[in-house]
Structure formats: C-alpha cells, structure tokens
Amino acid sequence: MFQVRIHGRGGQGVVTGAEMLSIAAFLEGRHAQAFPSFGSERTGAPVVAFCRIADKEIRLREPVMEPDALIIQDATLLAQIDVFAGLSENGYVVLNTNHTLEEMGLAEFAQRFRAERVITVSATDLSLKHVGRNAPNVPMLGAFAAVSGLISLDSVAAAIRDKFSGKVAEGNIAAATEAYNIAKARMEAAHA
Amino acid sequence: MGHQEIKFYQTGTFTVGNRLLPPEQRSVQSDIERTNSLNSGHRACQGCGEALGARYAIDAAMRATNNQLVAVNATGCLEVFSTPYPETSWQIPWIHSLFGNAAAVATGVAAANKVKALKAGKALPETRVIAQGGDGGTTDIGFGCLSGMFERNDDVLYICYDNQAYMNTGVQRSSATPPAARTATTMPVGEHPGNEWGQGKNVPLIAMAHGIPYVATASVSDLRDLEYKVKKAMSMRGARYIHIFVPCPLGWGSASHDTIKLARLAKETGLFPVFEAEYGEVTNVSKIRQKQPVEEYLRLQRRFAHLFGKKPRLDEIERFQHMADQNIRKFGLLGDDKATVGYYGAEHE
C-alpha cells in the first residue's frame, strides 16, 4: 500500500487533488481511497487530505501518519506545522515553490532523503499560466506522477477530465503536463 | 287598506335561508348531498365554534374538489374530539401526525399527489390537501412549518381555527390570546390583569407578507362567507391560508348559545377584521354593518370578567376600543373606507 498525504490551504483544491489522485489510480485498476482531514474548511486555513493506493481492497480508515509521499501545495505551511511528520527516508516530496531547496533553507534537511525524490515545482505559477487561477493541486499531481512513477500522466489527465470539463480541463491538463516534464527534468538532474 | 311591503330578506343577510336563492347560490351545508366530512357523534363541547367552522370548511372544500380531498390535522381539540380510534368522525382520508407539523405533513401529501398525477400523465393532481389546526398549532408551535409551506408556495390550504388559547390542554395563553384575557397561564391577579398588552402576532398579515396567492379571515358568524372563501381558496393552486374566528364557550367562559353572537360581535366591533387578500394585497373586506362598542363583546365572556368587577377597568376597555378603532381604520371596515394595510412587494403571477 502506498500512502500519500497532501498539505495545503483551504481554496487550493487539496481535497480535490487527493480525489483526483484516487481516480487516476482507480483508472489504472488499483484500489484507492481518498479522504480529507475533515475540518471546517475555511479559505486559507491549513488543510490535509490523504490518498491510499493498493492492489487489494483498502480497509484502513486511520489518517495517513507514515506517508510514502508528501504533496505540499503551500510552502508557507513549512513554518507552521510539521508537514514532514512520519515521512520515511525513502519517501517522496513534491513541494510547490518558485525557490530552490537551498533558497528555502531545506538543503540540509533534504539530504536525509533521496535527491531525485525531493522535487520542487512552481505549481501556482503553472496553474495561473494555464488555468488562470491559483489552483496548484493539478500541476502538483502531474509532478507527483513524474516523481513517484506510481501513476501515468495519462491517468492524471483522465482524472482531470472526470472532475472538470471544457477549457478548464484542458488548461489543467496542460499545467499537469508541464509540471510533469519539469519534475522529470529535475529528477534527472538530481540523478546526474 | 294599503299594501304592506313584505321583505323576504335584508341585503347582506341570509336570514330567510336558502329556499329563495338560486341553487348555485345555496350553501353547501343546506344541500342534501353535503358530505358530512366531519360527521355527527364527535365529542366537541356544546356551542363549539371550531366544530362548526371545521364542518362548514371541510364540506365546502369537498364540494369544491369533487370530493377528492385529504385533510391533515394538528394535535388539538379538533383532533381529539373528532377521534379517537375507532370512533373517528372523519369521512375523508385524514391524518394526524404531531402538534407542530400539520403544514409540513400537508406539503408531503401534496408532493405525493403531484408525483402520482405526473405518473398518470396529468399536469395537476385532482386530489387536494387541507391542513388544519388551532391557534396554538398554527401561530405558535406549528409556525415554522407553516411559514416554510407558505414560502415554498406548496399546494396546500391551511385553515387555522382560532379560539385564542390552548383549549385542549386547559386554556393556556397562546400568541393568539388577546390582551387582558384570563387564561390558566395569564391569571388576573395583581396590578395588570390577564394577558399582557403589546404581545401576540397577527398571522393573517404575516401570511400575506409571504406573498402567497390567497389569505382570508372568516368567522362562524358568517358561514356563507366562510364557504365562499374555502371554495375560492380551492379554486386556486399554491399556498393558501384561511384564519377562522371560532369562539370557545369553555375557554372564554361564555354561554354555549352565544358562540355565533360573540363571533358576530368580534366582527362588528372591529376586533376581528374579516377580509381577503391575494398575493399580499387586501382585495376585499367585510364591512361592519352596525358598529358595536367593545364592551358588548367583552362583557359576555368570563375571561374578561375582571375588567367589569366592582372596580371596572375602564382604562383596559378603552385600550380594546382603541385596538378595534385602529383595525377599522387599517382595514377600512366602515362605509367606503379603503384598507391601508397590505404587503405590496409581491407581483401577481
């Protein structure tokens, strides 16, 4: 079972992101379970959502406390809450920021993890560019697909079409694709 | 010897009865084919205004709907005296659920009827629904459901039989109890006798504020008018409300034979304005034929006896008179006066 925890703020589509991830996994024939942290979600407040992916029925209902991957949609949360709690050394991190890990002061911290598994992507900019609004959740999924290799970009696109239609869907797919390519390039750079 | 002119009837009265009227103008109740929807043998008190009002209202509604009628009843005197099992007096499909939900239950019945009509390929259901309750079940505990039914404009005629207190439980104050009245919870002791002034609510006006198709007040003193209003209400669709003034000999401390007289005095003093309104605007008022002082009305009821004792409360009686005169002005109850109340926000559909 692969467990993903998504951190963000109310209005950034955190819950929708987890749901789309579960749809993408479902479309690949996997079992998937997505659920929010069930707060009274207010715009701007910290929000957490979870997604489990497995090859058999998922019965577990506890929150994801030891994630295999973290998707952090809002870097300002790093100063507020322990978003990395429970993440193993083999874990994946996708962080939405325009800065590098060094600029974020995370270079030392990141060394605990495998370099090609900790990737930054400017998801907010990509969503503004392709969708016209601050909705980093979809490009983050594109980047996650690249980093984790768990789901294909095609499945992400199909999940987007399940949730959105028309221009919004196409914009989001473009944003996810660009994020996917950026993440791929950065992984290869990290490997090199 | 000159001719003496014989007056068969006076304008505006029906004292001669139905025989002289063309058949279509005769009352439903005078017809051999009346449905006796609320059949005889029930347990209402002697002189019960509610029993009389309900009998006329429901039979009129039956006639208007070609006997395709369901009645929903709030808990209260009417529900209790017309049942229990298996001695129900109701000759029509009838349901009692709770004290405070008659309007909502009726909404449900109307919805079911509508679905059945749709499934049968009809645009509108033939079976219509009436909800009925006393003033407690209408103006107090059932008020939320009533307002909800109004604002959704559900196809329900709600009839309130207003006897101005909780009679079924032993005469306690409701929001329809008049000021200064003695009830079991507003006893005339101390300086300020009876129910407080400046409280209570006028549900017909509140109903009008919802902009619903039809609101009317009626009284058991004018049963032809009551039948006419029920018939008119049933000719319309959507939320409709009729508020019927029904004296209660037990609760008011009045003689059983004075029920009609009291109802007439309530209207003729101006204390109970009888009117119709459509989509929030007053369209018709029943004029006062011979204005009466409020004392005539109050004096017949022991619930106001403390105003007439050794030390008469002329101040209180004067406030009643003021209240009556205000109604007369507001509703234009005298001569050619026009009503000045009404909610003008709603558009006719």
Added chain:
Amino acid sequence: MLKQCEGSHAVAEAVALSRPEVICAYPISPQTHIVEGLGEMVKKGDIKDCEYINVESEFAAMSVAIGSSAAGARTYTATASQGLLFMVEAVYNASGLGLPIVMTVANRAIGAPINIWNDHSDSMSQRDCGWIQIFAETNQEAADLHIQAFKLAEELSLPVMVCMDGFILTHAYERVDMPTQEQVDAFLPPYSPRQILDPAAPVSIGAMVGPEAFSEVRYLAHAKQMQALELIPKISAQFKEIFGRDSGGLVRPYMLEDAETVVIALGSVLGTIKDTIDEMRADGISIGVLGINSFRPFPVSAIRRSLSHAKRIIVLEKSLAVGIGGIVATDVRMALDGLDKRIYTVVAGLGGRNITRSSLHRVFRLAMHDQLEALHFLDLEWSIVNKELDRERTTRRSGPIAENILRDLGQAKSNVG
C-alpha cells in the same frame, strides 16, 4: 459498473436507482452532499417523477416525509447529528404510524460542545425510536444498503435508518460497483402501501389510542422488528443473487471461528480493526471481529451464536451512555446473558478522534491479558481530565469545561514544542 467516487455520491446514486418519489432536503454536515447530489439528479431529469423539496428544518423534513409516505409515495431524506435530534418527535411519529421512509444518518457527534466530526451518538440516541437501524462498513455497502432499505421498509411498513460514518465514509473517495437500473428494478418492486390517504377509500391515520389498545400497538411494533430479524438476511441473500455480492445481513464475522478474543464494532472502523486483527493473527494471536450490521433490531441470537467460543469480548463503540458506559456493550451483555465471558467496553472515536491501529493493538493486547478496565476510553488524555477535575474542586467559578480543556491542551502543546 465500477467507479471511483465519493461515498455521498454513491449513496445519492443508489437512492436515485431506487426510484424515490419524494425527497426532503435540509443541509447539515456531513450528510449534505447526498441531498445535493439528489437535487441535481432531479433537476436534470435523471430521477423522473420525483418531488425534491427544500424544507425549512429537519423537523419539517421528517414531517413532509410522513405526509408523502402516508399519501403513498416512496420517500427519502437524510440527516445527521443535531438534525436528527431536531426531528426526533417526527422520527418517533413516522415509526409509530408505520411509514416506510428511508433516511440516511451520516453519523456525527452531538453537542454541546458543538462538533461536526464522526461518532455514533446521533443514531444511538434514537435506538429506541422504532426505526430499523442498519450500519454500513464501506461506501459499497452504504450504497447497497439503501437499495435494501427500501425493500425492507416497504415489506414491513416500517422506516429504516441507514447509518454511515460521517466524513469517514460520506467524504471518502473509493471504489464502488454501482448497480444498473435493471438490477435494481428486478430487486425492488414499486411501492405498494399497506395504508394510504386515498379519497376512494378514506381512512383515519394517527388518531388517539387509549390504554385499552396502546400496549398491543406497541407490541406489534416490536413484533415487526422481530420479523425484520428474519427478513434482513433474506433480503441480503436476494441482493446477492441479483448483484453478486455480500451486503447487509445481521452480523458479519471475520476470523471468528477459533477466536478466543472477539472485538465487536459497528460501521467503518471495522476495516481498521480487520487490518489490526490480520497483524495480530500474523503474531499468532487468537482474535477475530464481529461486525454488527443491524443494530435495531438487535440480533441477539446471531450474536450469541457467533460468540459461543469466545472467552472475552471487546465492544468497541463510538458512543457513550453517560452515567453507565457503553450502549452497544449493554445490548451485547444482554445477548450473552448467563454465559461466562469477560466483556470489555472500549469507548473510542468520540467527536472524530482517530482510531488508529497502534491504539487498537494496545487495548486488544491489554484485554487479552485481562488487564483492561471494564470501561476504557481509548486514547483519553488523563492529565487534561484530571487537571479540570482539580480545577473544579478548588475553584467555584471554574468556567466552561470545553474552553478550559482546550486552553490546557494548547499549553501542553506549547510546553512540548
């Protein structure tokens, strides 16, 4: 057809497939997505010949449902928590009148203090209201149970409450095999009422009944629920024939045959318990779980039969009967009357507190060594509780308990951090 969707959406679709005729909607978390979904389906014409009514309160929702059901329409509504309590008078009325309304309760705690998260306090508060109460373990089962509920309700002329964990199920996306309309139509015939408000054959419904017959009327309500004990497994079997999967029934055993220790629970927490039990079984521990699907009627015989080999029982419940302890546990004790078994009550998950495998491992192991107290509160912060008790001993005007505790918690956290 398999689809990945939200629990609320799956339930809305299952209700839609059941061809409801009147739906009453009033918003309250976490039930709201269900009636939102249904509203959209009615508006779009996906549900035909159906009245969707936005009522002004839960009390009105149940009252409208009473009217429409009595007038012969298949009727559905949904609620949770405070909403269920607000409609209580009408809830009792619906069952007293024998009206086959189906209602989802998206289980949520009851205030004060106000709390929107999951536990079973709401439906447990209505355990004696005369409704059948069935609990869903997964979203698949939640969807399936609604289709079964209409059949059950209408065969018995009794209302059915389908209980599903608020948020944990209602807001979870997971795989659901949605039935086809043909399947549902084959399973669920059109509603044929036992009593109806019909001008062609007038009846009085809901008139007064005195002492001479009231006991008999009440007994018959009980007798109908006893009939449900036989009907629920039958309907579950019929369901399996058409839809090809197990859903519903009275109880659901897992790793039970040889289990010395048996956990009893209701609803979605069964999944987490099963995972825990798999881990404990891998360690060679003799433990199993019995899920209770039908809480009302309470399947006394089925539970007694299922637990015949068990030495000890742990009733893990998301509800608390203040002043005595467990609600489910009390009923389980009655089912096991006269048998020599230790019974532990574990109150867990109140107001949405997470029930984790690690905590379950701990209490199950304590119970196995008979070191658990008879009534245990899972993961209770004793230091906080004791601090408040102490405050009340020493200060008359000690203030609102909930605020005191949250302040203490904040302090505790900042001390750590």
